[in-house]
Amino acid sequence: MEWQLHPKMNEKLYLKDPDHSEIGKKIISNGISLIRKIGFELFTFKKLAEETGTTEATIYRYFENKLRLLNYIVSWYWHWLDYQVMFNTNNLTDAEKKIKVTIQILTWQLDTNHARQDIDLEDLHEIIISESSKVYLTKHVSEDNKEQLFMPYKNLCSRISQIFIEYNPGYVYPRSLATTMIEMAHYQDFFMNNLPSLTDFGNEKNIKHVRNFLVDLIFSTLEKKLN
Amino acid sequence: MEWQLHPKMNEKLYLKDPDHSEIGKKIISNGISLIRKIGFELFTFKKLAEETGTTEATIYRYFENKLRLLNYIVSWYWHWLDYQVMFNTNNLTDAEKKIKVTIQILTWQLDTNHARQDIDLEDLHEIIISESSKVYLTKHVSEDNKEQLFMPYKNLCSRISQIFIEYNPGYVYPRSLATTMIEMAHYQDFFMNNLPSLTDFGNEKNIKHVRNFLVDLIFSTLEKKLN
DNA sequence: TATTTATGATAGTAATACTATTATTTATAA
DNA sequence: TTATAAATAATAGTATTACTATCATAAATA
Numbered sequence: 117m118e119w120q121l122h123p124k125m126n127e128k129l130y131l132k133d134p135d136h137s138e139i140g141k142k143i144i145s146n147g148i149s150l151i152r153k154i155g156f157e158l159f160t161f162k163k164l165a166e167e168t169g170t171t172e173a174t175i176y177r178y179f180e181n182k183l184r185l186l187n188y189i190v191s192w193y194w195h196w197l198d199y200q201v202m203f204n205t206n207n208l209t210d211a212e213k214k215i216k217v218t219i220q221i222l223t224w225q226l227d228t229n230h231a232r233q234d235i236d237l238e239d240l241h242e243i244i245i246s247e248s249s250k251v252y253l254t255k256h257v258s259e260d261n262k263e264q265l266f267m268p269y270k271n272l273c274s275r276i277s278q279i280f281i282e283y284n285p286g287y288v289y290p291r292s293l294a295t296t297m298i299e300m301a302h303y304q305d306f307f308m309n310n311l312p313s314l315t316d317f318g319n320e321k322n323i324k325h326v327r328n329f330l331v332d333l334i335f336s337t338l339e340k341k342l343n
Numbered sequence: 344m345e346w347q348l349h350p351k352m353n354e355k356l357y358l359k360d361p362d363h364s365e366i367g368k369k370i371i372s373n374g375i376s377l378i379r380k381i382g383f384e385l386f387t388f389k390k391l392a393e394e395t396g397t398t399e400a401t402i403y404r405y406f407e408n409k410l411r412l413l414n415y416i417v418s419w420y421w422h423w424l425d426y427q428v429m430f431n432t433n434n435l436t437d438a439e440k441k442i443k444v445t446i447q448i449l450t451w452q453l454d455t456n457h458a459r460q461d462i463d464l465e466d467l468h469e470i471i472i473s474e475s476s477k478v479y480l481t482k483h484v485s486e487d488n489k490e491q492l493f494m495p496y497k498n499l500c501s502r503i504s505q506i507f508i509e510y511n512p513g514y515v516y517p518r519s520l521a522t523t524m525i526e527m528a529h530y531q532d533f534f535m536n537n538l539p540s541l542t543d544f545g546n547e548k549n550i551k552h553v554r555n556f557l558v559d560l561i562f563s564t565l566e567k568k569l570n
Numbered sequence: 571t572a573t574t575t576a577t578g579a580t581a582g583t584a585a586t587a588c589t590a591t592t593a594t595t596t597a598t599a600a
Numbered sequence: 601t602t603a604t605a606a607a608t609a610a611t612a613g614t615a616t617t618a619c620t621a622t623c624a625t626a627a628a629t630a
Contacts, residue, residue, distance in 0.1 A: 132576090139577080155482035160617065171578060176619070246480050253473050255382035257537045266538060273541050289543045289556045295534060296527050296560070303526060304519055310484045311493060314500050315519045329516045333523070337563040359607090366608080387586065398609060403588070 123195035128263040129188045132178050140178055142168050144192075145234050147185055152239040156186060156247045186243075187251045187265055193240050194268035197221065201275055211283035212335075218276060219330050222301035223323050245302045273298065284338045297334055304329060350422035355490040356415045359405050367405055369395050371419075372461050374412055379466035383413060383474045413470075414478045414492055420467050421495035424448065428502055438510035439562075445503060446557050449528035450550050472529045500525065511565045524561055531556060 122135065134140030146168045151159050159182060161175045168175075179185040200221050205214040224241070252266060260266070276297065277290035287293070304315055304326045312318030317325035349362065361367030373395045378386050386409060388402045395402075406412040427448045432441040451468070479493060487493070503524065504517035514520070531542055531553045539545030544552035 137576080157481065161619085162617080171580090172619085173579085173621090174577060177576080181618075249476060249480070252538065253476065253533075254384065261538055270538070270540055289559065291540070292527075292531055292534075292542045292544070292556050293560070295530065295541045296523065299526065299530060300519075300523050303522065306480075307519075307522060311479065311488055311497070313497055313518070314522045316516045317519070329519050332516065333520070333560075333564050336566065337560050339563065364607080388588090389586080398611090399588085400590090400610085401608060404607080408587075 123192060123199075123268075125188060125191060125195075126264055126267060128265060129184055129191060130179055131176075134178050134188070139168070139170060139174065141234055142170075143175055143178055143185075144189065145236070148189055148236055148239045148243065151186065151189070151247065152236075152242050156182070156250060183251065183254070186247060187260075189240065189243060190248045190251050191265070191268045192235075193244050193248075194272050196237075198268060198272040198275060201272065205279065211279060214279045215283060215334060215338075216331065218279065219297070219301070219327055219334070222298060223305065223327050223330070225323060245306050248302070280334075280338060284340055286340060287338055293334065293337060297330060300333070301326065301330060350419060350426075350495075352415060352418060352422075353491055353494060355492060356411055356418060357405055358403075358407060361405050361415070366395070366397060366401065368461055369397075370402055370405055370412075371416065372463070375416055375463055375466050375470065378413065378416070378474065379463075379469050383409070383477060410478065410481070413474060414487075416467065416470060417475045417478050418492070418495045419462075420471050420475075421499050423464075425495060425499040425502060427451075428499065432506065438506060441506045442510060442561060442565075443558065445506065446524070446528070446554055446561070449525060450532065450554050450557070452550060472533050475529070507561075507565060511567055513567060514565055520561065520564060524557060527560070528553065528557060 125133075125135070127133075132140070134144050143164065147159075147164055150164055150167055154163070161172050161179075161182060165172045165175055179188070201218050204217050204221060208214050208217065252260070254260070273291055273294045276294035280287060280290040280293055304317075305323065307314040308317045308321050308323075308326065312321070315325075316329070352360075352362070354360075359367070361371050370391065374386075374391055377391055377394055381390070388399050388406075388409060392399045392402055406415070428445050431444050431448060435441050435444065479487070481487070500518055500521045503521035507514055507517040507520055531544075532550065534541040535544045535548050535550075535553065539548070542552075543556070
C-alpha cells in the first residue's frame with residue numbers, strides 16, 4: 117500500500133487549490149512536463165490549456181500567472197526534498213553520514229522509490245536545475261518573500277544548516293554553506309551537461325563527479341581548524 | 344589621461360556593432376540603466392527606444408532580441424572582470440594573495456578607479472547579480488554555446504582555476520571551484536539583500552561577510568590534505 | 571429539487587516581439 | 601562639390617502573449 121505525500125502549499129501561490137480537483141492536478145502534472153519540454157520562456161497558459169484539454173480561462177482561475185505556477189511547482193519540489201532529507205537522516209546518529217546522504221538526495225537519479233503516478237519527478241528535477249532560480253531573480257522578490265513564497269526552500273536550507281552545525285558547532289556560515297551546496301548541486305549538474313568546460317567533469321558526464329566535488333567541498337570547509 | 348577598455352565582443356552577439364556609433368553606445372548605456380531599473384522581464388526594446396530617443400526598429404538593427412542585448416552586456420562585464428583579475432594579480436608572486444585579490448574583485452564596491460563615462464558599472468554589477476544567469480538558463484544554451492557566446496565567462500573561470508592550481512597543484516576540481524566562487528560571490532550577495540535568512544549575514548548586510556565566507560570556503564577546500 | 575460552484579466557449583484588450591516600407595538625414599567617396 | 605551609399609526616423613502592420621469579462625452549461629452539494 118502506497119502512501120502519497122501531500123505537502124500543504126502556501127495559499128498565496130494559487131487562486132484555487134489545484135490539489136482539490138482533477139483538472140487542477142492535471143494542470144500541475146501537464147505544466148511540469150510542458151515546462152520541461154519547451155522551457156519556461158516559451159511556456160504559456162494557452163499551450164498548457166491545449167495540452168490539458170481545457171481553456172486558458174480555467175487555468176487563470178487556478179493561478180494568477182505562469183510565474184506563480186512555476187513557484188508552486190518549485191515549492192512542491194523543495195518541500196518534497198526537505199521531507200526526503202528529514203526522512204533519510206532522521207535515524208542516523210553520525211552527522212557525517214547525514215551530510216553524505218543529503219548530498220546523495222540533492223543529486224539523486226531516478227529510481228523506483230521516487231516514482232509517483234501524477235507527478236513526474238524526473239521532469240521536476242530538470243525544471244529545478246534550469247528554471248528554479250527564476251522564481252526569486254525578479255524585481256518583486258521582496259514582496260513575494262513577505263508573502264512567504266520561499267518558505268520550503270528556506271526550510272530545506274535551515275535543515276541542512278542544522279546538520280552542518282551538528283557536525284561542527286563552531287562553523288560560522290552554516291546557512292550560506294547550505295545554499296552553496298544546494299545551488300551547486302544543481303549548477304554543476306547544469307554546467308556539466310551544457311557548458312562542460314566550466315566544470316572538471318566534462319569527459320565523463322556523470323553525476324558522481326558532482327557528488328565527489330560537493331563532498332570534498334563541504335567536508336573541507338566544515339573541518340575544524342586548530343589555529 | 345584615461346585609458347578606456349574596449350573589449351572585442353563576439354560578433355554573433357549583435358547584428359551591427361553598437362560600439363561603432365553614438366546611438367549604439369547609447370543603446371548599451373541606456374539598456375544597462377533600464378534593465379537595472381525595471382528588471383529584465385519588464386524590459387522591452389520599445390521602452391529602451393523611448394528612453395534613448397530613437398525607435399524600436401533602430402534597436403532591432405543592432406540586436407536580434409533583448410536576450411542577445413543582455414548577453415552582450417553580461418559578456419562585456421565578464422570581459423572587464425577578467426581584465427581586472429589579470430591586471431591585479433599579474434604582478435603578484437604569492438598565489439594566496441592572488442586568490443584574495445580575486446575575491447575582492449568579484450565582490451567589489453564602487454570606487455573612483457572603476458568610474459567610466461559611458462557605462463555605469465554599479466548598475467552593471469547589479470544586473471550581473473540578478474540577471475546574468477538568464478543568458479544561459481535557456482533551452483537554446485547548447486546552440487548559443489556553439490557560437491561561443493559564453494567565452495568571456497569561460498575565460499574568467501579558466502583564469503581563476505589556474506590560480507587555484509598554482510596554489511595547490513594537486514586539487515582536482517579547479518574549474519568547478521572557480522564557478523562556485525563566482526556564482527556564490529553573486530548569489531550570497533543577492534540572498535543577503537533579498538532573502539537574508541538564506542545566509543548568515545542578515546543582521547548586518549555587509550559585503551565583507553560574503554568575502555570572509557568565500558575566503559574560508561576556498562582556502563579550506565584548496566588546503567592540501569595529508570592522508 | 572434548488573442552488574451554488576466549476577468549467578467551457580467565446581470575445582475582447584493592451585502590450586509584446588517582432589517585420590516591412592518609405593522618406594529623410596548623415597557620412598563617405600569620386 | 602556632388603553623387604552615392606548607409607543609417608535612422610516615421611509609420612504601419614502582424615502574430616502572439618497575458619490577461620479580463622461574459623454567459624451558458626455541467627457537476628456537485630444542500
